[in-house]
Amino acid sequence: xxxxxxxxxxxxxxxxxxxxxxxxxxxxxxxxxxxxxxxxxxxxxxxxxxxxxxxxxxxxxxxxxxxxxxxxxxxxxxxxxxxxxxxxxxxxxxxxxxxxxxxxxxxxxxxxxxxxxxxxxxxxxxxxxxxxxxxxxxxxxxxxxxxxxxxxxxxxxxxxxxxxxxxxxxxxxxxxxxxxxxxxxxxxxxxxxxxxxxxxxxxxxxxxxxxxxxxxxxxxxxxxxxxxxxxxxxxxxxxxxxxxxxxxxxxxxxxxxxxxxxxxxxxxxxxxxxxxxxxxxxxxxxxxxxxxxxxxxxxxxxxxxxxxxxxxxxxxxxxxxxxxxxxxxxxxxxxxxxxxxxxxxxxxxxxxxx
Ligand code: OGA
Ligand code: NI
Numbered sequence: 001x002x003x004x005x006x007x008x009x010x011x012x013x014x015x016x017x018x019x020x021x022x023x024x025x026x027x028x029x030x031x032x033x034x035x036x037x038x039x040x041x042x043x044x045x046x047x048x049x050x051x052x053x054x055x056x057x058x059x060x061x062x063x064x065x066x067x068x069x070x071x072x073x074x075x076x077x078x079x080x081x082x083x084x085x086x087x088x089x090x091x092x093x094x095x096x097x098x099x100x101x102x103x104x105x106x107x108x109x110x111x112x113x114x115x116x117x118x119x120x121x122x123x124x125x126x127x128x129x130x131x132x133x134x135x136x137x138x139x140x141x142x143x144x145x146x147x148x149x150x151x152x153x154x155x156x157x158x159x160x161x162x163x164x165x166x167x168x169x170x171x172x173x174x175x176x177x178x179x180x181x182x183x184x185x186x187x188x189x190x191x192x193x194x195x196x197x198x199x200x201x202x203x204x205x206x207x208x209x210x211x212x213x214x215x216x217x218x219x220x221x222x223x224x225x226x227x228x229x230x231x232x233x234x235x236x237x238x239x240x241x242x243x244x245x246x247x248x249x250x251x252x253x254x255x256x257x258x259x260x261x262x263x264x265x266x267x268x269x270x271x272x273x274x275x276x277x278x279x280x281x282x283x284x285x286x287x288x289x290x291x292x293x294x295x296x297x298x299x300x301x302x303x304x305x306x307x308x309x310x311x312x313x314x315x316x317x318x319x320x321x322x323x324x325x326x327x328x329x330x331x332x333x334x335x336x337x338x339x340x341x342x343x344x345x346x347x348x349x350x351x352x353x354x
């Protein structure tokens with residue numbers, strides 16, 4: 001099975017509903033086992049909402065409350081919504097429309113960026129098919145490195161003509177926000193707000209622009225299989241709901257509601273490692289609908305490519321022995337090229353010591 005399945009990419013014309021495109025069935029390679037299917041009417045659970053304005057400008061007491069809320073959200077769910085983050089709505093909307101415009105380009109234009117090699121800094125693909133997965137997933141994606149922006153932006157698509165400028169502005173602002181979120185999270189772990197500042201300033205930002213075309217039978221396929229991100233954390237902007245998170249406690253999937261101008265923060269494997277398992281990397285997946293193409297932009301934040309993330313020694317004790325071995329972003333890429341994520345092989349499990 002090839003990575004970029006040509007037969008599927010031709011059926012992935014964006015913007016039209018499945019019926020308009022005359023696709024009335026789900027090709028077999030996308031059909032997932034019944035036990036793994038999403039519900040058509042998923043449970044929508046209330047999610048923690050963090051008012052970041054209070055973290056940045058609030059009184060000492062307000063700040064302390066926010067830090068505590070972040071701690072609770074990271075421990076219980078590995079997930080929170082963030083509002084008053086300081087990124088203007090026009091910047092969010094601009095990035096999402098660049099995503100749709102890029103996916104609407106003719107296949108030949110996008111194919112210039114097609115590549116199988118997970119180590120490439122800019123690549124376009126269909127399906128999930130990072131590494132060696134057997135299943136196909138109902139999505140198209142464009143991934144590009146984004147920090148430092150000056151180093152990478154000239155290798156991004158220049159069609160649509162304003163892609164670099166508009167997506168670049170979003171990426172720069174999200175990078176800035178990610179440093180603030182890092183501070184808040186390390187403070188909430190009790191290891192201080194500057195614990196990772198330098199390393200994150202010199203770290204990686206990988207931006208994945210996802211498109212999930214309408215699907216005639218959305219319950220039979222998935223846009224992305226259940227996975228956790230390798231990152232410290234991931235910031236997701238979505239055009240409308242479709243992202244589901246797994247509640248570790250009751251094993252139930254919940255659809256993440258979309259609040260006006262909110263961003264989603266997902267704790268990744270590297271922060272589970274840093275926190276010695278106190279914070280959970282959240283398992284999540286992308287679901288589909290019959291009507292509209294859903295777009296999302298995931299900004300993945302981690303340390304530098306060869307910088308190892310280990311457990312904070314402050315969080316290791318006789319009662320809480322170290323539970324994970326250290327690893328880098330490159331270690332993850334090597335894991336990815338050798339393992340089938342969609343078959344349940346997870347990076348975080350490969351890091352567990354006990
Ligand atoms: C991802 C991801 C979720 C979404 O790109 O890693 O989980 O809703 N995206 O697209
Ligand atoms: Ni993800």
